[in-house]
Each structure stands twice: as structure tokens, then as C-alpha cells.
Amino acid sequence: MKKEIWAAGLGVALCAPAGSAIAEYRYTAAGGQTLTLSGYVREHLSMNLDSHPERKANGDRLDGQWELSMARTSALIQAYSNLGWGKATVIWRGVREYKTGYLDDLDDQPGQVGDLMDKYNDSEFREWYLDVTTGRVDWRLGRQQVVWGETDLFQALDLVHGYDFTWRSLIEPENEELRKPLIMLNATVRIPELGGDLQLLFRPGWDDDEDIGNTVDLFGGRWAAQPNKGVNILALAPLNLDHHSGDKDDPSYGFRWRSEIGPVSYTLNYLHTLNDNPVINSALAPYGGQAPAGLAELIYPEIDVMGASANVYSTPLDLVFRLEAAFTPNKPYNVGYVGSPMFNAFGGFVPAGFFGVKEKDTAKLMFGIDKPNLQTQRLLRTFQPSFLTFQLFDSWITNFDDDDQLVDVTSKLHEHSVVMSLGLNLNYRYDTVQPTLLFAWDATNGGGAFLPSVNFIYGNHWRLRVGASIFVTDTGQQNCSTEPVTAKGAECTHLFGTFANNDQLDVRLTYQF
């Protein structure tokens, strides 16, 4: 039976293949080798709930409230083959977005270059790797994803890969879809004599520019930080991944030791890699003795990260504790926040952060508590116990000095930046209705996000998720968001402030096979 569902007004058809109840395709060769195909076709719509205050060329507000900010059709195919002597995996994802009226408005803004849709449309063999075991070593060779640490939502030890926050910023539940795979040699050596295993990672430096570090929307798209909707910052400060202090062709490498002591599972980690977020290398104060080609450029300097993570279950408390600590000596930060002495010295004509780079020792600390079996069956009439998770995440500059005038977005970076999060997963009707509530709060600067969603499971193939992203940006003494015309608020905009006026309602329909 062939089913067609027409996404309203988009002319996009999702075609379900002839209905096999078993949700994958498997083939076996005469020699016993197998090929398994699985994946999905997905339509994902997102609607602006706010009016955007940025101005168009004619002076009108950009607005865009109730307009679609995203109409994204994607397909993913995962092919897995057991060859007998090894296993091969290839994951392809293709994305085609419909240019909504709102995206068209963003693309029409002055300063935009090329077609904005080129930033979203994509066809990519995201992962391709071979697994081979020799003796006590498991090898994985090729483009892949490696995840370290115990932290949700943020990155402490989990710096092997960057994330692509341009098409969906922070809030996609499957972060494997946002993580940017890298070409690596990944060897896990089993050492039963010491009761653990040692993972060795080596990235030879064969990746493309866009595969490195976190990619944030600097091109004025739907997830550009307010007030930059429609503003292409990359025209002013392009990416440079050939800077000699941050060269993507330089190898990255690291190791992770994983073992257990009594009831505690732990890891010890070291990684040499490129910085997770880009910093501005300004002509005013070039970093590492290498000036940008123009006024400024964005670079990802190389860093070393060392740390540990642990988890333990406490029987008397019936709680799981998660811990993570990652230390980066000399992590690069831009200096000169709005209102700082060096910013004021230039009369406000030079943007925040364009005053050079300062290296500071940084610790990222995470403390989390999970209650995986919260008994909500009677109180909330859930089908089974619910999952409650709490997390404190602190970015601590251990040799902090006010005189450095470090920048966070455009405003002052504090010695500690603490974000708390609380998540609750519920389940109804035999796990086929799954509401999730996620709340994050910036304890240092104020502001936060509330992300409710419900996932509906229909049989083996159809999945529907409806969610909202509500950002709280106008509370707290330190949190506001930059007013586009007057630039008022630039002195107090932190992470959640960049999401001001960008509340979204999204609907995602998936046919999986």
C-alpha cells in the first residue's frame, strides 16, 4: 500500500514503500555477508512565535511572526554490512528545504551574499567507517562520531566533534543529527588485566573546513543571534582554518581510559584538538602573530583538554550521580566587551571582541543527578516510572582577572558561568505518547529556555513530534538582548539573550524504515 502525505502548502510528498511490518531491509549474500538498510524520511516544520525586531532595508520590522522559519525535508539511509572479516557502515543524509517567505525576507537583507538556502540544503555521506577487530584491539577507521563524557546539553570533555547549530540551535533531541563527524582512526584496546579499556583517537587532518568546531549561524539565517537576523557577519570576519595556531590540517589526538572502581564507572581523558567555538582574530591585535587577511577572521585555535568523568548509582537514595571535570589551560577568549574600558576607549566604533584574544585557564565542571524511575504512575497516571534529570554546569575561568575584559557574546564574561537544567520524560499509552519537559536556566546571568514536546509513536514506521521552544530573555539583571537599531542591551546579552524573539513551534513527522 502506498501512502502519501502532503505537507500543507509545500508540495512535498513522503512516500512510504510497500508496507513490511519489519522495519528495516536486510539482504544476505551467498557467503553469509549481510547488508542491512534502515533510516527515515522526515518533514520538519518550524514556526516563528515572535515578531523579529530587526529592520528590513525599507525600515520595516522583519516581523515574521506566525511564519514558517523552516520547512525541511530530509532523508537518511544507514547501510550496515557484516563482511565476515569486518563490518562496514555508511550513513547518508540528504536535506532539501523549502524557501519560506520568512527565509526569503532574511535572504533579501542587504549584506546577504549568495543563496541562503545553500546553507541548509545538503547531501552528505555523514559517516562511513570500517570496524575490524585484531586481537584485543577494536579498530574503527573512517568518518565517525565519538562521544565522551557524562554531560547533557553542553560540552566539557565532549570536544572530539563540533556541532552544527545553524539549522536547529541547541534544541534538537537527537544530537547525533547536529554533531559533525570527522575522519579518524579510533582504536579501543581491551585491557581486562586492569579491568577497563583504552581508547586511542587520531584525526589525521583530512576534514573539510566546515567539519571543524561548532558552527553557529553567523550568516544571518533563522538561528542568527538577535539582532543579527539577516546580517552576514562572515562577510566581515570569514572563517580561517589555516591559521597557524588553529590549522584544520594539523592532527588531533587523544585517549580515554574507561574502567570501574566498585560501583563507580569512570573515564580519564586527554584530547588535543581545535577549540570548540571560534574566536575573532582581529587586525587590531592579531593572535599568535598572524594577522587576518582583512579586518578580522574567525579561527579555532588548538587546545589541550584533560579531565575525568564518573557515574555511580546510590541504592539508598535510588539516584544516579554524574560528574565531569575538564580542564583546558590557555583557552582562547576574545576581549573588549561592550562597556569595557578598551571598548569605550574606541568610542564604541569597534565591535565587542575585536580587541584581541586572551588565553585563560578554564575548568568546565558538571554535577548531575538522575532519578530514572520517578514513580509518577499514580500522580501523573504514566504508564511506567518517569525519568527526571537535574544538572549544574559551570564554566570557570580559574585565573580570572577583571582587567582582562573577557567577552561573552558581546557582554562581560564572569569568572563562573553556571547553567542549571531540569528535564522530565513522561510516557503514556504503552510508551506511545512521550511528553518531555526541559527547562534550562542561566544562574549567573539570568534567562533560560523552556522546551516542552510530545513524541507520538504509531506502529513501526510513523513518528510525530510536536514541540515548542520558549526562551526567557528579559529577566535577570544581566540578561537582556540587543536592540537592533540602538544596540541598547549589548552590554547585557548572554547565551539565552541571543535567542530573544525567536520562540518556535515545531512539528516533525518521520517515516522510518
Added chain:
Amino acid sequence: MNHIQGALRRTVTALVRAAALLAAGGACAGELAVGTEINAANWEQMKTQTFEGKTIESMVPDKILLAVREHGLKIWLRQSEPMTYASHIMEATAKYAPDVRYDPATRRVENYVAGIPFPDAAAIQAAPPEQAGDMIMYNVFYAGVANGDYSNCYGDVAMAVIDSKRGIQRMQGGYAIVYRTKGRTTGGPTQVGDDPNLRKIQIISFHTPYDIAGIGVYRKVYDDGRLDDIYAYVKSVRRVRRLSGGTWMDTLSTSDILNDDTYAFEAHPTWYPRITLKEKRWVLWPVHSPPVEKHDLADVLNYKDPPHWTFINKWWEPREVYVVEITTPKGHPYGKKISYVDTQLPAVFWTEAYTPGDEFWRIIYATLAPAPPGPQDGGAPPMYQLYNFGAWDFRTQHGNYMDCGRYDWNLPVKFEDMSTRLLVEASEGKRQGQHTEFGKGP
């Protein structure tokens, strides 16, 4: 005339019936033949007949009868034969069982090494009912027939989610591996791993459909009463996550069973305040089904007809069982459980679950098939495969069927291979198991 005609007719009818019974049941009138089908339509005729000298109705407890009469469950008779265990298990039992001690004060077992801890049926019978109940369930706990030193049940219909009115709602492909770390008898030391109280490692993981591929649970199970150490792989964030050990009395995700219902009994006996032997009796139950080979789901489950959850098995035989009442602790969803455990080998056939108000709620059942013996097994099965395994929730009219599409057992797998890495591999579509050929699903 009418009287004479009526009497004649009755006589002829009785003669025809008797002849039919003779033809079906051999020389002894009322004794049913091997292969006889007992179903809802013929129950009234069959119930007073005998098989191997016992009446049918004496061997079909009321909750199984409910399934026969109302859900289309059919019983096909097979001649009984003893349940046996491979020679290495029986030798370990003979060697180590004499030293095993049950301490009534702590309800704990001391000096267990390998084999069946309490093989002496007479000692169980002689013990006070509450101690006998513990000893029976310790036999299941340490030496239950459903797992060898290594067993893996896997397939495309690892779990079918069934609505008794609408049919199969969802299917999940996956595997369930049990790796015995304590009490090994297939070669090498009887115990592996660092922790002297680690009894087994259990991994249940799904590889289809796409959104749950790789979602699985890795469980370290201990024999000192400690709660399990549990890890889960969360595929969408590609991270192994620690879970609570306190989930043993919670619902197994998406299913109609609790975690302690797995294999019809899966918990440490001391987690329950009291386990009491109520009686010994005879039941009909399949324990010598043929080995699990490639099969279509329709061969083992009548999913086409309501209530869509009735299993198909043609090899029922009389078995003597212990009827054990398990009193649940505070907070447990059930008020009590009643398990039917074979008296020859530690096999739980089915468990009846009751609400705290003592209302009948669910049946979790497991029919058995002897695993074909290998060269070292002395001609007897080293374990028993689950031929049919599922749950019927009579209150919600919802159920599950767990199909072992294929089986591997007692492979030479090393302890260090049993790591959370297996969960990660499942997320990439890798199913553990030697067989690649499967029968058809619905």
C-alpha cells in the same frame, strides 16, 4: 416405540463415542491418545478423560483454562519424558550441592559454586513452606533452565506489542543475551570476573525499528541481594547512560511485564518478603517442544485471530510442579505472584500476577524446548530454549509476544566481550547472533 428408538439411539451414540475413544486413546477407555487436541469446543468432553492416568481437568489450572475457553489456546498432548540436564551440570550439582547451605535467618545461600543448589526434592518437601519456597526460587535464580553459560535469543520479533482487539501494534527486533559469570560448567573456571558475587551479565538490546535501534540495557546481576548495576545506551545522543538499580519492579519499556517477570521470574529471592511453597500438583505444559529453528511468526503465535496473543505449541505433557506464592514488597505493582515451577528441573512455566486487591491481572508464560546437546553435554540438554514466551494482561486486554527467532547457546564467548560496547553495536544495526536466516513476520 419412541422409547425403544430413543434408547437405541442413545446406545448407538454411546457405542460410537466409545469406539472413537478407543481409536483415539488405545486400549484404556477414557485415556486420550498422543496428539489429541483439546480446545474450547471439546473441553467439556475432554475434561474428564485422562492422559497418563490423570484427568485433563486436574492438569489444567483455572487461569490456563480461561485461555483455552476464551482465547483459543489449544493443547495437543505429547507423551511425557523426564527433563534432564547436561552431564557437566549434573556433575557440578553432585559435587557442589552437598556444601550449599540455606540460612533461614538471612534467607541467603552460602557456599554456592555451580550446578543446582538444592537438587534434593525430598529436602525441599521436608522444609517449612517458606524455606522451601526460597529454595525452589534459588534453584531458578542460580540454575534456571532458560540460560546456559551463554545464551542468546534473537530475532526480528523480539517483542510484539499486541492489543487483543486490534492485533499487533508494533514490533521490535532485538536480542537478549545472558552470560553466566558464576556457576559456569562448560569449561574453564566456574567463576569469571572480579566480583565474587557477580552472578550474570544480561544484555537486552533492540536493533529495529530505526528510532529505538541501539536502545538497550546492560545489567550486572549479583547474588548477594545487591540491586543490579544497569547501563543503557541512548542512541540519539550516542552515549551509555547509568540507570537506577531500583527498576526491578518497574515495567519493562513498552511491554506488559515488569522487569522481574522476565523469563517468568527474574529477581533475587530476598527482594520479596516471603516466598511460600503452597502445593505440589500436576499440570500440562510444553517442555519438550522442538528446537527453535527458522520459523514464521504464524507458526508459533496465532496473531491473526483475536485476541492475537495466543501461542501455538503442539507438545504439551504432564509435569509435576511446585505452586509457589511470592509475596511482593511495598511499592510493587502486584499484590502477589503465583509461579508454577517444575519439580525436576528449575523451570518456571508461568507466573500469575494479582493486583494488591487480589484481583487476577496477568499471566507471564514460557514454554520450553531442550537445546540440542553438544559433544560435551553427555546427550542431555545444556539448557532449555524459550519456544513461546509472552504475557497476557487480562485487565487491559493488552499483551506481548517475545519470539526467539533463533538461538545461540554456550558459545565460547569471553567475559571481557560482554561489555556495554555491544549496546553501541546494536545501534549501528548489528544483531548479535550466528544465524542470518529468519522466518517471516506478520
